[in-house]
Amino acid sequence: MNEQEFLSSYDKRAFDAPLVTVDAVLFTYHEGQLKVLLVKRSAHPEMGKWALPGGFVSETEDRSLEDTVVRKLREKTGVIPPYVEQLYTFGGRDRDKRGWSVTVCYTALIAHQVCESHIESVADARWIPFDRVGKLELAFDHEEIIRFAHERLVQKALYSIVPAYALPEKFTLPELQHVHEVIIGKPLQKKSFRRRIEQAELLVDTGEKRSETGRPATLYRMRDDSGSHTFVRNLEL
Amino acid sequence: MNEQEFLSSYDKRAFDAPLVTVDAVLFTYHEGQLKVLLVKRSAHPEMGKWALPGGFVSETEDRSLEDTVVRKLREKTGVIPPYVEQLYTFGGRDRDKRGWSVTVCYTALIAHQVCESHIESVADARWIPFDRVGKLELAFDHEEIIRFAHERLVQKALYSIVPAYALPEKFTLPELQHVHEVIIGKPLQKKSFRRRIEQAELLVDTGEKRSETGRPATLYRMRDDSGSHTFVRNLEL
DNA sequence: GGTCAAAGTGTCAAATAGCCACTAATCGTA
DNA sequence: TACGATTAGTGGCTATTTGACACTTTGACC
Structure with a gap:
């Protein structure tokens, strides 16, 4: 040729x-x-x-x-x-x-x-x-x-904790739950929400607390396997 | 200007x-x-x-x-x-x-x-x-x-019945289950599979049966709301 | 009619999810 | 220092979903 x-x-x-x-x-x-x-x-x-x-x-x-x-x-x-x-x-x-x-x-x-x-x-x-x-x-x-x-x-927001990336490094579970609720547009059951978070095992307790009014809330951080940037290709939870 | x-x-x-x-x-x-x-x-x-x-x-x-x-x-x-x-x-x-x-x-x-x-x-x-x-x-x-x-x-294959589109118009549930099993690469529980199919309410009984060996199986067809072509944008089941 | 083979069902236990009341921790105030 | 207000977090019951597997049904062939 x-x-x-x-x-x-x-x-x-x-x-x-x-x-x-x-x-x-x-x-x-x-x-x-x-x-x-x-x-x-x-x-x-x-x-x-x-x-x-x-x-x-x-x-x-x-x-x-x-x-x-x-x-x-x-x-x-x-x-x-x-x-x-x-x-x-x-x-x-x-x-x-x-x-x-x-x-x-x-x-x-x-x-x-x-x-x-x-x-x-x-x-x-x-x-x-x-x-x-x-x-x-x-x-x-x-x-x-x-x-x-x-x-x-x-x-x-229904099936994962991806919305946590819209929050600062350290955040409380009530905060995260509110983000989810705002996204979904309706309230979530506190206990069910926390169960899901636990089972996912993606958050770690920083040991710190944050208090505004009422009982202080535990501060969590995302578990960083890998570096700090997440590129996701698929949609599984 | x-x-x-x-x-x-x-x-x-x-x-x-x-x-x-x-x-x-x-x-x-x-x-x-x-x-x-x-x-x-x-x-x-x-x-x-x-x-x-x-x-x-x-x-x-x-x-x-x-x-x-x-x-x-x-x-x-x-x-x-x-x-x-x-x-x-x-x-x-x-x-x-x-x-x-x-x-x-x-x-x-x-x-x-x-x-x-x-x-x-x-x-x-x-x-x-x-x-x-x-x-x-x-x-x-x-x-x-x-x-x-x-x-x-x-x-x-795990969460929907989309794989049915890989079969002819009329098909039996055991056939569909086999398609799913081939895709996933492992066997599925017959009862659980059939329950999922039923709940989805996407198949209709044609009234016909097909028999090879053993008890004849019911022939189903996809329920066609809309025309015959499906364009899907999201991944929910 | 009995036997074989595959379709389809009944049912129970285990896991999951929703619900709501209860306890825990902190602050402000009397 | 005790008590109420407020929000965090848990206990535990019920309802629903899922997995497992034995059982029944149906038709074909002898």
């Missing part, structure tokens, strides 16, 4: 390939509410609307999609969120005026305090209470993406 | 955008085995290796990623599989020699018989027993993708 034949046997890309972006639905828990990080778009299309943090893959900076989402999240928050999981990939001809586009979406969780100051310094980024998302006009199909991320998060 | 300003405020795509492909892991059940549809690559790169059915998005033919995966599957099987669900999106700099690439992957299930003749007519497509996937040298990261799809399918 000569070079000419070799090249013509090559599987070529479509001429006008779709746009590829990566977007993240970053949740946190603050002031008793579930909040989502949104960014005000400074460019067309959809300039001025609120959108998910994200952007184009950088062929030079990124080796993988995870690199891209982490890079984008660090730009806005100053840190790498401890929990990042791929959510779903939305793609189609009509979701972006510029033409066929694909966005690989991630769900991420972070403690509010660890990125509070950095976010304040980024003029266009804001924590928006999840309840208020429906009242904003979001760019593209980002509202649908947020709803989808929330549905998944509800499943996590 | 004049047109010049407008255009420069536009959020432009990266010059050399990643390749975007869609791939499908299509499972079926035949001769007591779980099988995966593979296609022999006829073009470089990876020419001659076995690969997942899939290909580039067509900006003219496809309105969505689902259109793309369905189009590709119909090319190979002659029909639209009754169950198609997005699996995961793999992307990175090094998974394809041609450069940065992204593949949006789907899991699909189909009855063997409905596409048997068409697949035989497509020279390059073959059903490969899942057990033998490890012994083949697959193109790109397709082996990893198949393993990932299988892990998810195991979860489905």
Whole structure:
């Protein structure tokens, strides 16, 4: 086979390939509410609307999609969120005026305090209470993406303790239970909740207590097998 | 704002955008085995290796990623599989020699018989027993993708009756149980299995029976709310 | 009619989950 | 220092779900 034949046997890309972006639905828990990080778009299309943090893959900076989402999240928050999981990939001809586009979406969780100051310094980024998302006009199909991320998060709150990543390093069980309740949208049974936590064996007692009013609560921390960053691929508890 | 300003405020795509492909892991059940549809690559790169059915998005033919995966599957099987669900999106700099690439992957299930003749007519497509996937040298990261799809399918077999889509329209519960057992790789308790099926209320008794040896078994069919094609987005049972 | 083989059921024990009342620890105040 | 208010955490009962396995049913074939 000569070079000419070799090249013509090559599987070529479509001429006008779709746009590829990566977007993240970053949740946190603050002031008793579930909040989502949104960014005000400074460019067309959809300039001025609120959108998910994200952007184009950088062929030079990124080796993988995870690199891209982490890079984008660090730009806005100053840190790498401890929990990042791929959510779903939305793609189609009509979701972006510029033409066929694909966005690989991630769900991420972070403690509010660890990125509070950095976010304040980024003029266009804001924590928006999840309840208020429906009242904003979001760019593209980002509202649908947020709803989808929330549905998944509800499943996590029911069957896992993943929502703990939305809290600071040390937290109490009543705090964690409240995060779950806010996510699910209804109260949970204290005893059942604690049983689940125990059986999962993912939290460790720090020995410390925190008291506000009433009996002081035990402070727990996530058991860190592995490093401090969790990339999750599947949905089992 | 004049047109010049407008255009420069536009959020432009990266010059050399990643390749975007869609791939499908299509499972079926035949001769007591779980099988995966593979296609022999006829073009470089990876020419001659076995690969997942899939290909580039067509900006003219496809309105969505689902259109793309369905189009590709119909090319190979002659029909639209009754169950198609997005699996995961793999992307990175090094998974394809041609450069940065992204593949949006789907899991699909189909009855063997409905596409048997068409697949035989497509020279390059073959059903490969899942057990033998490890012994083949697959193109790109397709082996990893198949393993990932299988892990998810195991979860489905444990908590849902999705594997029924790998059987013909009418099937018996012992048959379905065997499909589940083959997927999971270990035997299931007959009573527990039947209880789960009943509670799901997704199967209907056709009134017919099928007998081979021993007591004849009741034939069931999936309850078809909606049309005949299932696109699933989330992972709840 | 008896026997074989596989389908399908009855039933009991074990594990799990929901519920709610009770006890425990701390603070403020009389 | 005792007592009430308040929130953390536990005991223990009941209801539901799951696993296990023996038993019954049905039809085929001799």
